[in-house]
Amino acid sequence: MATPSARDRILDTAARLFYRDGYRATGIDRIIAESGVAKMSLYRHFASKNDLIFEYLQRRHDVWMTWFETGVRRRLAARPNLDVMADTLGEWFEGEDFRGCAFINMVAESGGGAGDDARLLEQAVSHKASLQAFVGDIARELGLDQPEAVAEEAIICIEGMIVRAQTTHDTAVVRAGRHTLARLHAAFTGV
Template identity: 40%
Template sequence: MDDEEARTRLLDTAEELFYAEGIQAVGMDRIRAGSGVPLKRLYRIFPAKEALVTAYLERRDRRWMTSLREAVTTPAAAADPVAAVFGWLADWFSEPDFRGCAFLNAFGELSAAHAGVLDVVRRHKAELRALLADLAGPADPAREDLADQLLILVEGATVVAALDPGPEPAHLAREMARRLLSAR
């Protein structure tokens, strides 16, 4: 196994365990055992647990944002891309292993004491906000305010769904977004 395969195995295992059980509940030895990567190689690739957590979140961000972007740029979403955001969320909230926002979960567990993790969480939320601003349209003078409001709806729905998984929080947030947009 080369370093690239080892890195992929480590990140796959970390993502599965960190998201399901929490970052602090999972030690590096469990990551090693689950991935089949020798401990020496694990620490050569990720010298500290924070480096592994940061890499896990960065990879999850790329995959999560790519999937959401694809959902809002389909021909079917063109007529109402904001509704497409909440449709995508409804599908995500209905996944059997849904456990809330990995980024907020990580921040909640590790707080601001872990600068690398905090940086990834902030970048993820800023990227999500920018996508929501783009959906408002470049010519909309209220796009920044709208992006903030939509972000709160997305985040609120995600937190509610983490407590009671299923599509309903996304459907409610979509209806709130429609009211918000129609009031403009």
């Protein structure tokens, strides 16, 4: 197996620390120490901490969306209902390292404005738009009426589930989400 590049080691370390400990609590010196790279190496790849956060969020978006879409589609093959999204999220919630949504966390830590770097808030908005678009696509594929309206309502449930799971660690969150999404599915099924 090839040794990861310095850039990859920096990103891997930053990803672990940002997600586990938060953006503000994770300093550049800690990332340098834990990734085993020189300070100059970090700054050769990332001009600032915000550039590193930006790259981390891009990677997080790609990895998480691929995981979520794959999990939802796999479950839809067995049960064509919006409620499979709750079960997919439940799999994530059960993970030992679950700390909520990296994008929600970033916005919360920055006071809603992503600090002095508008790119970070734009990434959060873009991630949530991608998630909502995916839900709309699934609603269309399931033949539900008004797929955009379904997506608008479903995203509220999905986001609420993520925040509730992060704050309560209660497994009932998945059951409640499944019921809510199933009712939404039924409400938009053409009769």
